Amino acid sequence: MIRSELIQRISDENPHLYQRDVERIVNTIFEQVTEAMARGDRVELRGFGAFSVKRRDSRIGRNPRTGESVEVEEKHVPFFKTGKLLRDRLNES
Amino acid sequence: MSDKTLTRMDLAEAIHTEVGLSRNDIAELVESVLRHISDALVRGETVKISSFGTFSVRAKAARVGRNPKTGQEVPIHPRRVLTFRPSHLMKDRVAAGNRG
Numbered sequence: 001m002i003r004s005e006l007i008q009r010i011s012d013e014n015p016h017l018y019q020r021d022v023e024r025i026v027n028t029i030f031e032q033v034t035e036a037m038a039r040g041d042r043v044e045l046r047g048f049g050a051f052s053v054k055r056r057d058s059r060i061g062r063n064p065r066t067g068e069s070v071e072v073e074e075k076h077v078p079f080f081k082t083g084k085l086l087r088d089r090l091n092e093s
Numbered sequence: 094m095s096d097k098t099l100t101r102m103d104l105a106e107a108i109h110t111e112v113g114l115s116r117n118d119i120a121e122l123v124e125s126v127l128r129h130i131s132d133a134l135v136r137g138e139t140v141k142i143s144s145f146g147t148f149s150v151r152a153k154a155a156r157v158g159r160n161p162k163t164g165q166e167v168p169i170h171p172r173r174v175l176t177f178r179p180s181h182l183m184k185d186r187v188a189a190g191n192r193g
Contacts (some may be wrong), residue, residue: 001133001140009129010122021112025122026107028120029143032099034183038190041097043104048127053187067120076191077184080177089135090150090173 003030022039036076047085134175146179 001047003026011022033051043051045077053076083092105119112119130148133140140148150173159168179187 001130001138003142003145006126006129006140007140009101010125013125014138017114021114022122023121024111024158025108025127027182028111029123029126030142032104032107032110035185036099037183038104038186039097041190043099045101045127048131049177053191055191059128064102075188078177078187080146080148080179086131086134088174089131090175092135 040076045083047083049083049086050081052079052081053077137173142180143187144180144182146177146183148175148177 007019007023007026010026011017011019014022033043034089036054039049041051042053056075056077058074059072062068063070101120101123104123105116108119108123109116109165114122126155130140134148134150137150139150142148153172153174156169158167160164160167
């Protein structure tokens with residue numbers, strides 16, 4: 001399923017809404033999650049999962065082609081942990 | 094880092110400033126977005142949201158685990174796990190926002 005299919009499915013279930021508004025709603029959800037993590041915040045959606053930011057310490061990496069050592073700077077990466085309800089649903093039956 | 098936690102309420106509030114719907118209707122729509130994503134994943138589909146990321150389900154084989162405290166062997170059953178792979182855009186924005 002891709003973004004446009006998700007929007008279509010929500011639109012089909014809500015014929016009283018403009019598709020334009022459904023699009024805005026779906027896009028705002030994803031945009032808010034990304035913006036929150038860009039601020040270093042967490043997003044907790046009970047039953048679904050939680051988005052958070054993890055710090056990766058700086059390290060000495062190696063250029064795999066030349067074998068040369070390079071310093072890789074500390075960075076922050078997005079992380080998602082599946083919620084209990086969804087995890088359980090994936091393993092039902 | 095500000096270390097705040099956003100919830101469904103915060104998402105609903107942000108949507109409320111974008112579209113003229115009641116908070117109740119918005120709350121229901123947020124729920125149905127999450128439900129549609131979850132249902133697709135439970136069916137084994139991959140959910141790919143451009144410029145956000147990809148949720149996919151992987152099957153894990155059975156293996157023998159060990160209780161680290163007692164050293165006792167315990168069987169771990171085969172199971173399905175969900176992985177999220179952030180898009181490049183998200184990785185870049187999160188890295189840039191948390192720099193320094």
